[in-house]
Amino acid sequence: MSMITEFERYAIFKTGGKQYQGIEGKTVAIEKLDGQLGDKVEFKEVLFRKQGSDSYEIGQPLLEVTITASIVRQMRGPKLIAFTFRRRNKTRVKQGHRQAITVVRIDSIGA
Secondary structure, eight states: OOOOOOOSSEEEEEETTEEEEEOTTOEEEEEOOSOOTTOEEEEOOEEEEEOSSSOEEEEEEEESOOEEEEEEEEEEOOOEEEEEEETTTTEEEEEEEOOEEEEEEEEEEOO
């Protein structure tokens, strides 16, 4: 049996072509952003915001809300292996890839 945690305040925002859930005080690993440790970042493409147990806003397509965050870490993700081969042809290609990741801490989900 799994436990589902429901947060009172959070927002869904878009960056790097992907969507993430931002919770105040929590960290999120997102696509690489330019910046140094401690720099402030703003996300303006907010799709959804929940403020209380019954209060929420859905963007059509975006909300006029800004999420502020600070960069905690610049790192690279785990190595992924792409291996292709053609049987009976002595053709083998092995490539490794590590995606650049920025870890940010959500400071506030503004108005």
